[in-house]
Amino acid sequence: MHILLTNDDGIAAPGIQALWQELASIAEITVVAPDSERSAMSQAITVHHPIRVDKSSIAGANVQAWRVGGTPTDCVKIALEALLDKKPDIVVSGINNGPNMGTDVLYSGTVSAAIEGALHGIPAIAVSLACWHAADYVPAARFAAKAVQELLTRSLPPNTLLNINVPDLPQDKITGVEITKLGVIEYENTFERRMDPRGRTYYWMGGSQVDIENEDGTDVAALKNGKISVTPIHFDLTNYGIMHSLEEWNLKI
Amino acid sequence: MHILLTNDDGIAAPGIQALWQELASIAEITVVAPDSERSAMSQAITVHHPIRVDKSSIAGANVQAWRVGGTPTDCVKIALEALLDKKPDIVVSGINNGPNMGTDVLYSGTVSAAIEGALHGIPAIAVSLACWHAADYVPAARFAAKAVQELLTRSLPPNTLLNINVPDLPQDKITGVEITKLGVIEYENTFERRMDPRGRTYYWMGGSQVDIENEDGTDVAALKNGKISVTPIHFDLTNYGIMHSLEEWNLKI
Numbered sequence: 001m002h003i004l005l006t007n008d009d010g011i012a013a014p015g016i017q018a019l020w021q022e023l024a025s026i027a028e029i030t031v032v033a034p035d036s037e038r039s040a041m042s043q044a045i046t047v048h049h050p051i052r053v054d055k056s057s058i059a060g061a062n063v064q065a066w067r068v069g070g071t072p073t074d075c076v077k078i079a080l081e082a083l084l085d086k087k088p089d090i091v092v093s094g095i096n097n098g099p100n101m102g103t104d105v106l107y108s109g110t111v112s113a114a115i116e117g118a119l120h121g122i123p124a125i126a127v128s129l130a131c132w133h134a135a136d137y138v139p140a141a142r143f144a145a146k147a148v149q150e151l152l153t154r155s156l157p158p159n160t161l162l163n164i165n166v167p168d169l170p171q172d173k174i175t176g177v178e179i180t181k182l183g184v185i186e187y188e189n190t191f192e193r194r195m196d197p198r199g200r201t202y203y204w205m206g207g208s209q210v211d212i213e214n215e216d217g218t219d220v221a222a223l224k225n226g227k228i229s230v231t232p233i234h235f236d237l238t239n240y241g242i243m244h245s246l247e248e249w250n251l252k253i
Numbered sequence: 254m255h256i257l258l259t260n261d262d263g264i265a266a267p268g269i270q271a272l273w274q275e276l277a278s279i280a281e282i283t284v285v286a287p288d289s290e291r292s293a294m295s296q297a298i299t300v301h302h303p304i305r306v307d308k309s310s311i312a313g314a315n316v317q318a319w320r321v322g323g324t325p326t327d328c329v330k331i332a333l334e335a336l337l338d339k340k341p342d343i344v345v346s347g348i349n350n351g352p353n354m355g356t357d358v359l360y361s362g363t364v365s366a367a368i369e370g371a372l373h374g375i376p377a378i379a380v381s382l383a384c385w386h387a388a389d390y391v392p393a394a395r396f397a398a399k400a401v402q403e404l405l406t407r408s409l410p411p412n413t414l415l416n417i418n419v420p421d422l423p424q425d426k427i428t429g430v431e432i433t434k435l436g437v438i439e440y441e442n443t444f445e446r447r448m449d450p451r452g453r454t455y456y457w458m459g460g461s462q463v464d465i466e467n468e469d470g471t472d473v474a475a476l477k478n479g480k481i482s483v484t485p486i487h488f489d490l491t492n493y494g495i496m497h498s499l500e501e502w503n504l505k506i
Contacts, residue, residue: 042295042326043359050447050455073295073360078456082444103372105490106296106365107326119356143506150502160492174506179499181491191335194303202303203331230504232492237358238434239413239487246432249403251483253396253427 001027001152004079004088004117008072008096008109010037011056011065015095015129018137020063022145023092030088031058031065032079034072039098041071043112053078072113080120090148091117094127095140099165101128101219101229102183114161115235123151124161126233130223131168139174140166143228156232163231167223175226182231183218186210254280254405257332257341257370261325261349261362263290264309264318268348268382271390273316275398276345283341284311284318285332287325292351294324296365306331325366333373343401344370347380348393352418354381354472354482355436367414368488376404377414379486383476384421392427393419396481409485416484420476428479435484436471439463 003023007016011033020029035052052069066083068075076091093113100108110126117124127144129135143166151162163182167174190207214220219229256276260269264286273282288305305322319336321328329344346366353361363379370377380397382388396419404415416435420427443460467473472482 037301040298040300042297042365044295044297044324045293045360045458047293047458048290050457052453052455054454071297074458077458078444082446082456103488106368106372106488107298112295112359115359119359139506143504147504150504154502157492157495160495171506177504177506179496179504181493181496182489191331193335200305201307202305203335204303205298205300205327205330228506230499232495232499233490234492235356235359235490236435237486237488239410239485240434242410242413242485243432243434246483246485249407251396251400251403251430251432253392253424253430253481 002088003027003029003148004091005029005031006033006072006075006093006113008034008039008041008113010034011067013097015097015137018141019092019095019144020061022141023148024061024063026145026149029063030084031063032068032075032083034075035067035069038071038109040107041109042107043073043115044071045077046070046074051078072109073116076113076116088122089152091122091124092127092144092148095137096128098132099128099130099223100126100163101165101223102185104185105163105182111163118159118161123156125151125164127164129166129168135168139171159234159236161233163233165219165223165229167226169226173226174228177228177230178222180219180222180229180231181217183214183220184212185220186212255341256280256282256401257344258282258284259286259325259328259346259366261287261292261294261366263287264320266350268350268390271394272345272348272397273314275394276401277314277316279398279402282316283337284316285321285328285336287328288320288322291324291362293360294362295360296326296368297324298330299323299327304331325362326369329366329369341375342405344375344377345380345397345401348390349381351385352381352383352476353379353416354418354476355438357438358416358435364416371412371414376409378404378417380417382419382421388421392424412487412489414486416486418472418476418482420479422479426479427481430481430483431475433472433475433482433484434470436467436473437465438473439465
């Protein structure tokens with residue numbers, strides 16, 4: 001089995017290290033990851049600048065690796081279309097430092113990298129740990145290894161991938177695994193206005209999460225209850241349900 | 254009526270100018286757009302750098318404007334959450350220089366900016382012209398004005414927006430308007446490998462579109478037939494259809 005690993009926290013991040021350490025016992029690993037942190041990049045690609053790609057080594061590991069001066073989606077594209085001799089069996093993106101749940105998934109570089117794998121017809125999973133600080137990635141890495149093996153024995157329909165979020169708990173405190181739908185996440189006080197020493201205005205995007213009710217069955221609710229969430233993701237953005245009613249609109253040239 | 258305009262080609266691009274020139278006769282216009290080209294940025298947001306925001310003026314126009322050192326999604330977020338006193342009635346993103354159809358929509362800054370509007374509960378449309386060179390944006394701007402008025406008298410369900418693509422034809426050569434689904438777009442020879450003067454490798458992302466069959470009813474086929482495509486877009490990425498079968502997988506902690 002050959003696994004392509006990527007992430008959006010950069011090739012040196014602890015999350016991706018935990019992942020290849022766990023997965024190296026069951027598969028051949030190739031890491032193609034950003035040279036530095038590229039979070040919140042969504043599915044951005046680099047089309048107006050050249051992309052640096054350097055062969056990298058991972059100390060003490062029999063893992064092939066490249067570091068890329070680009071976005072997570074660049075990494076998957078360039079791996080599949082330029083670097084690898086053969087298609088990997090699966091793309092795994094993560095383990096992200098921080099959750100990727102609900103509407104936040106739209107901004108996520110981690111999830112978008114997995115989407116890019118699925119766009120190329122390759123089974124893909126994204127894995128995130130719901131913690132922003134120094135954390136133990138081992139329970140998440142172990143669960144990722146299980147999901148990888150399960151995904152390759154079962155199969156997903158085309159254009160579908162799995163988005164996994166793991167609570168920041170010791171393995172024996174995790175209360176279960178739930179198949180979920182995406183919930184809703186909202187922020188308040190998002191922008192902080194500041195003045196630079198020359199009197200010009202700039203803003204920082206920040207904000208704190210609003211504690212809104214997420215019903216049972218969502219990824220957000222599952223994590224709150226100490227569970228791992230597994231959300232099947234598709235990326236067909238057509239809203240088929242309203243196509244018929246749009247025919248009645250007065251949209252003529 | 255108050256319209257928020259943005260784009261991903263930058264505030265000085267001809268597409269957004271054609272749009273406010275057309276829409277200024279039916280609404281109050283606020284432009285909040287990137288200070289330079291930010292295409293293929295998907296729904297990326299700027300969380301690790303400060304964002305410059307400068308009041309801008311548009312010569313000879315009674316249009317309020319800000320230029321933003323950020324992505325298209327940054328522009329919509331900062332407009333709605335920090336710059337505007339009141340919610341606009343509609344967000345219009347474009348007119349993009351180049352089509353945004355099929356799977357390419359996933360990478361589009363233009364469409365993502367409209368998604369961000371819809372995420373804030375505001376009716377939104379994205380408009381793109383299927384041409385990469387100097388072009389006449391007037392037919393697309395006129396159609397956008399029609400769509401804006403229609404959108405505000407009818408209504409769309411929550412979390413839904415319209416993605417409009419206009420062929421690069423004189424108005425009297427456009428053969429009609431079609432309500433479409435997203436098609437499929439694929440590229441070949443995407444990466445070109447080069448060597449810099451110091452012997453280090455870099456890549457350019459380029460590639461040419463593969464001429465794959467897109468069935469009738471897709472945006473790609475509509476444009477090929479000289480029509481304007483109007484695709485209803487949603488952004489709930491949950492694949493509900495396979496949640497039940499995933500329950501049978503062996504995904505335990």
